[in-house]
Amino acid sequence: MLSVADLERLSAESWRGLSREAYGDWLLRAGGGFTGRANSVLVVGEPPAALPDAVAAVTCWYTTRGLRPRAQVPLPGAEAADAAFAAAGWDRDEDVLVLTAPLAGWPEPSVAVSIAAEPDDDWLVGYRYRGAALPPVARDVLLAADDPAFLTVRLDPPPAPPAAVARGVVVEGWLVVTAVTVDESYRRRGLATAVMASLGAWAADRGAHSCTLQVVCTNAPALALYERLGFTEHHRYHYRLAPLSS
Known part of the structure; x- marks a missing residue:
């Protein structure tokens, strides 16, 4: 059975958006605003900075592209990052089940x-x-x-x-x-x-x-x-x- 991180990385290859950039283990993606997956940072593994700084960097990356900053947060595995986004005032959307x-x-x-x-x-x-x-x-x-x-x-x-x-x-x-x-x-x-x-x-x-x-x-x-x-x-x-x- 694949891990959560491995299955998310695999799935990300099927829906890439139009531009992608690694941020440590995280994956920044932009696709003209069409779909959450193509316009969110995939939060698996570790970013290259402390979590509050990582949240700020993600915010900057999306705002410079005219997009509302968005993070895809898989659980289990990204609890600490989820807490950092919550502490920065980011809203939480509904659960999506990966089957x-x-x-x-x-x-x-x-x-x-x-x-x-x-x-x-x-x-x-x-x-x-x-x-x-x-x-x-x-x-x-x-x-x-x-x-x-x-x-x-x-x-x-x-x-x-x-x-x-x-x-x-x-x-x-x-x-x-x-x-x-x-x-x-x-x-x-x-x-x-x-x-x-x-x-x-x-x-x-x-x-x-x-x-x-x-x-x-x-x-x-x-x-x-x-x-x-x-x-x-x-x-x-x-x-x-x-x-x-x-």
Whole structure:
């Protein structure tokens, strides 16, 4: 079993943002403001300075880029850093569960699923990040990985939206799944299971043995789906966000 730090570093290779910079063991990432993972410092290991000074350095790095400073804090392992961010007045966001499962015993896809190396306009329409349409920078962030796969399920012809989309990247034998989205009008038809099954088969063909993904702790339908596919909780993380006045 991978450690928390190792799994976080592995997952970070699947969603890199547009610029990255090491800060000791920590990883500073910026991606035009699109998604927390692409625009936060990954707090694993040790920074090159005392924690209060590290918090100040992170704050400066993001503010000079016009971004609200944000830290991704995995637990267990980053308790001391989390306390330092809290002491500096950084807000705490909700828990995100990091789940893992072996790529074995998943069902066959129940519908046709197309796979592409890049997200076309159709896919970008289908991916609703936190319920909203994507900003222009999203495409660049989505492509910032080695050989990502973009899956689409279409049940009706345009102008109907895609019924479901998802994205996957294989990193060191692990399938890292992101962007699973089922359009509201097509839900409860097993489409999320279908795209996960297709991603699993695609990744297994590339030597993957396991899968990891992240889901917010309040997303009960997604958690129920992933439990049926054999996922269990590996660890959790949350974001710390600097005060808006910083």
